[in-house]
Amino acid sequence: MEETEFDPVILAFCCNWCSYAGADLAGTSRFEYPTNVRIIRVMCSGRIEPTFVLEAFKDGADGVLITGCHPGDCHYVQGNYMMERRFAFIKEALKHLGIEPERLRLEWISAGEGEKFAALIRDTTQRIKELGPNPLTKTDAAIEAFKAQRLRWVIGIQQAGLKVDEQRYKAVSLKIMKDEIERQMIIVEIKEKGPQTIKELAEATKISPKEVLRHIIALKKIGVVSEAGEKEDAYLYKVS
Amino acid sequence: MGEEAPRIGVFICHCGINIGGVVKVPEVVKYARTLPNVAYSEDNIYTCSEAGLDSIKEAIKKYNLNRVVVASCTPRTHEPLFRSACREAGLNQYLFEMANIREQCSWVHAHQPEKATKKAKDIVRMAVARATWLMPQEEPELDIKDTSLVIGGGIAGMTAALTLANQGFKVYLVEKEAELGGNLRRLHKLYPTMQDTSEILMPTIEAVTMNKNVETLVSTVVSDVHGYVGNFKVTLSNNGGKRDVEVGTIIVACGAMNYTPPKGLYQYGEYPNIVTQLELDELLRNGKIKKPPERVVMIQCVGARKGEIRALDLAGFPKSDTARLLAKILKAKKEEGWPYCSKICCMNAIKNAILIKERFPQTDVIILYGDIRVYKEYEDFYSTARENQVKFVKHIEEVTPEITQGPEGKLIVEAYDALVGREMKLPCDWVVLSTPLIPRKEEVLLARMLKVPISQDGFLMEAHLKLRPVDTQMDGIFLAGAASGPKDVPESIVSAKAAAARASTLMANKKMRTEALTSVVDEKECIGCGLCEDICSYGAHYLEEGKSHTIAALCRGCGACAAECPRRAITMQHYTDEQILAQVKAALMEEI
Numbered sequence: 001m002e003e004t005e006f007d008p009v010i011l012a013f014c015c016n017w018c019s020y021a022g023a024d025l026a027g028t029s030r031f032e033y034p035t036n037v038r039i040i041r042v043m044c045s046g047r048i049e050p051t052f053v054l055e056a057f058k059d060g061a062d063g064v065l066i067t068g069c070h071p072g073d074c075h076y077v078q079g080n081y082m083m084e085r086r087f088a089f090i091k092e093a094l095k096h097l098g099i100e101p102e103r104l105r106l107e108w109i110s111a112g113e114g115e116k117f118a119a120l121i122r123d124t125t126q127r128i129k130e131l132g133p134n135p136l137t138k139t140d141a142a143i144e145a146f147k148a149q150r151l152r153w154v155i156g157i158q159q160a161g162l163k164v165d166e167q168r169y170k171a172v173s174l175k176i177m178k179d180e181i182e183r184q185m186i187i188v189e190i191k192e193k194g195p196q197t198i199k200e201l202a203e204a205t206k207i208s209p210k211e212v213l214r215h216i217i218a219l220k221k222i223g224v225v226s227e228a229g230e231k232e233d234a235y236l237y238k239v240s
Numbered sequence: 241m242g243e244e245a246p247r248i249g250v251f252i253c254h255c256g257i258n259i260g261g262v263v264k265v266p267e268v269v270k271y272a273r274t275l276p277n278v279a280y281s282e283d284n285i286y287t288c289s290e291a292g293l294d295s296i297k298e299a300i301k302k303y304n305l306n307r308v309v310v311a312s313c314t315p316r317t318h319e320p321l322f323r324s325a326c327r328e329a330g331l332n333q334y335l336f337e338m339a340n341i342r343e344q345c346s347w348v349h350a351h352q353p354e355k356a357t358k359k360a361k362d363i364v365r366m367a368v369a370r371a372t373w374l375m376p377q378e379e380p381e382l383d384i385k386d387t388s389l390v391i392g393g394g395i396a397g398m399t400a401a402l403t404l405a406n407q408g409f410k411v412y413l414v415e416k417e418a419e420l421g422g423n424l425r426r427l428h429k430l431y432p433t434m435q436d437t438s439e440i441l442m443p444t445i446e447a448v449t450m451n452k453n454v455e456t457l458v459s460t461v462v463s464d465v466h467g468y469v470g471n472f473k474v475t476l477s478n479n480g481g482k483r484d485v486e487v488g489t490i491i492v493a494c495g496a497m498n499y500t501p502p503k504g505l506y507q508y509g510e511y512p513n514i515v516t517q518l519e520l521d522e523l524l525r526n527g528k529i530k531k532p533p534e535r536v537v538m539i540q541c542v543g544a545r546k547g548e549i550r551a552l553d554l555a556g557f558p559k560s561d562t563a564r565l566l567a568k569i570l571k572a573k574k575e576e577g578w579p580y581c582s583k584i585c586c587m588n589a590i591k592n593a594i595l596i597k598e599r600f601p602q603t604d605v606i607i608l609y610g611d612i613r614v615y616k617e618y619e620d621f622y623s624t625a626r627e628n629q630v631k632f633v634k635h636i637e638e639v640t641p642e643i644t645q646g647p648e649g650k651l652i653v654e655a656y657d658a659l660v661g662r663e664m665k666l667p668c669d670w671v672v673l674s675t676p677l678i679p680r681k682e683e684v685l686l687a688r689m690l691k692v693p694i695s696q697d698g699f700l701m702e703a704h705l706k707l708r709p710v711d712t713q714m715d716g717i718f719l720a721g722a723a724s725g726p727k728d729v730p731e732s733i734v735s736a737k738a739a740a741a742r743a744s745t746l747m748a749n750k751k752m753r754t755e756a757l758t759s760v761v762d763e764k765e766c767i768g769c770g771l772c773e774d775i776c777s778y779g780a781h782y783l784e785e786g787k788s789h790t791i792a793a794l795c796r797g798c799g800a801c802a803a804e805c806p807r808r809a810i811t812m813q814h815y816t817d818e819q820i821l822a823q824v825k826a827a828l829m830e831e832i
Binding site for chain 2: 027033038040043052076149157
């Protein structure tokens with residue numbers, strides 16, 4: 001019985017021209033669907049930043065839906081493609097954070113697809129109910145990573161149409177994303193609990209000590225962290 | 241947030257029983273009053289009625305409101321109305337926000353009043369949260385120059401130029417060839433009236449030449465375009481000579497061209513008596529076919545409706561790369577043909593078949609087709625051909641007919657009859673290939689200069705296929721004739737007049753208000769990386785002295801640049817991070 005009582009909150013980002021109009025059409029056509037969805041209107045799905053999605057999960061959203069115009073139909077030519085590429089990064093980031101990637105969905109809804117919108121909400125609500133409540137893992141580090149210049153650049157160069165080998169780009173960019181998230185986790189950890197050793201940081205963040213060392217070296221190089229004394233023959237690190 | 245603390249007024253609409261019949265409106269009104277920054281709330285039977293709008297205006301004054309939220313229907317229909325009410329009460333219309341509790345609540349949750357009421361509260365809370373962060377915006381006013389540039393001197397371009405000139409606007413008509421006329425110069429007669437093309441072409445050319453408002457520039461091409469609606473600066477080149485003109489609007493009528501099959505396709509180019517319909521037109525006009533042929537076989541859809549119609553991945557092609565996109569399309573289409581129906585070829589084949597029959601009644605004319613598409617009054621035209629003994633034979637299109645040399649200089653067409661299901665061998669004197677109209681290579685350059693996207697088929701793309709068929713995504717640039725896809729003469733003329741009407745609407749007003757919702761660059765944060773310039777579909781960003789700037793007149797407010805900027809230096813006005821995140825937070829807040 002408990003599962004049926006769980007009433008998820010699903011946040012849906014809709015673009016003004018297609019999917020928001022599709023949601024309106026579901027209304028005009030009186031297609032009923034569960035009350036769990038809350039819609040946020042943006043002009044274009046291309047406006048939606050990964051941080052919006054991560055903030056939603058941080059604040060307890062059980063599911064997030066991103067909807068936009070069908071490929072080729074974007075009112076702003078290619079905003080939906082940009083969203084689609086960002087989407088791949090967010091999905092991957094959710095995995096690192098221990099949030100089921102199935103909680104995030106990207107769907108194309110045209111202004112004429114009221115029935116599809118209603119069906120999508122029914123289906124998503126059902127799926128999220130099966131998944132259960134948001135595990136509420138920390139997303140702060142990932143939010144900071146997606147605000148940081150390095151990761152934004154990596155996502156951006158692809159949008160700018162730089163000719164790169166797709167396979168290689170994917171591997172490198174996802175690695176960079178993972179690094180950035182882990183580095184932010186380390187920074188968050190130090191900020192919260194004060195200077196720590198590599199061993200302590202590894203335990204707290206569940207990142208291997210070898211990787212923590214690599215991150216600390218990188219962060220030291222750009223002046224984000226620095227040594228702050230010693231503890232049990234190991235250096236303590238603080239955020240500069 | 242504005243300078244003064246937000247004082248939000250919330251107006252909740254019953255919409256008769258549309259909302260009130262499901263959502264407990266008074267409960268929502270009471271709830272709204274408990275929300276932060278809400279100074280006033282009330283319900284209305286119909287907020288959009290005159291009484292409702294008056295009530296908003298009065299409340300703005302009485303309670304000194306500086307933000308207004310209306311919870312009712314969709315902003316897609318009613319936002320302009322409520323915005324004007326705010327404006328009339330002296331409130332900047334961008335300090336208004338709508339909560340959609342009808343289309344997205346009461347109408348879809350008719351059987352769950354309790355939950356719908358809770359959802360309505362949530363939606364109102366989200367709108368109030370966003371309203372708190374709203375800022376006043378201004379729509380800048382632009383001057384519109386009352387001159388126009390028409391690119392292409394075919395029937396569409398000339399018609400557009402004449403229509404504008406007759407309304408008193410100065411028009412520059414640019415034609416790359418040495419003479420006006422375009423494709424019609426090569427055509428003999430026009431279906432379905434069988435008029436000589438010259439009957440239409442000559443008077444039009446004369447009218448253009450005589451019109452003092454039209455400045456015709458032949459052997460001239462557009463080599464550069466700068467600026468934006470109302471204020472385009474266009475560089476024209478003529479045999480190395482350059483000239484700059486300033487125009488308010490641009491009509492693109494660069495037309496399309498007839499597809500010539502590559503050598504070898506249907507044995508084209510291997511035998512002199514295998515020709516395209518256009519070449520047959522010229523042969524007929526010049527009386528080059530002297531000996532009555534025994535049989536002429538026409539093959540439809542040569543290089544058209546071929547290959548799978550697949551969505552080309554436009555995503556990999558940012559605006560700076562349209563050339564690569566078109567090159568890719570052209571390459572893919574070269575062998576397999578073009579995916580679309582060119583729509584004029586059926587009528588064109590029927591026309592030439594009738595012409596042959598008129599001249600050589602004894603000649604057997606066979607049209608091999610997959611589908612015959614004769615729309616509107618052209619159905620009669622098709623019947624006429626049948627009455628004139630033109631034979632229509634449906635063949636299996638997947639099997640490309642083979643053409644071989646037969647005895648006595650004849651050709652033999654081998655094809656599969658789709659109805660009988662058997663191979664047929666047709667000895668004939670001429671084989672005529674019906675080939676589609678395809679985009680011109682020049683289009684790509686134009687598309688790039690004008691920042692108008694091209695469609696999957698390679699034509700210039702309209703802003704909306706149904707609702708805005710002659711507009712482009714660029715304000716002030718319109719499409720006439722076959723530039724946006726195959727069109728016959730009447731359709732070209734209709735679209736040319738439509739494009740002229742759209743252009744004159746702008747120019748007659750002399751001024752226009754542009755989008756207030758534009759992106760703004762924080763120069764302190766900007767490092768001049770140029771990513772925004774690369775990704776913007778409208779060319780609204782440019783770099784100067786290492787910083788990015790927004791051209792407000794070009795920005796459409798999608799906000800992609802704000803989402804992409806590595807430095808987070810770009811703010812999308814009216815859809816700022818704060819505004820969107822306030823909604824996210826409010827949506828996920830426990831009811832307060």
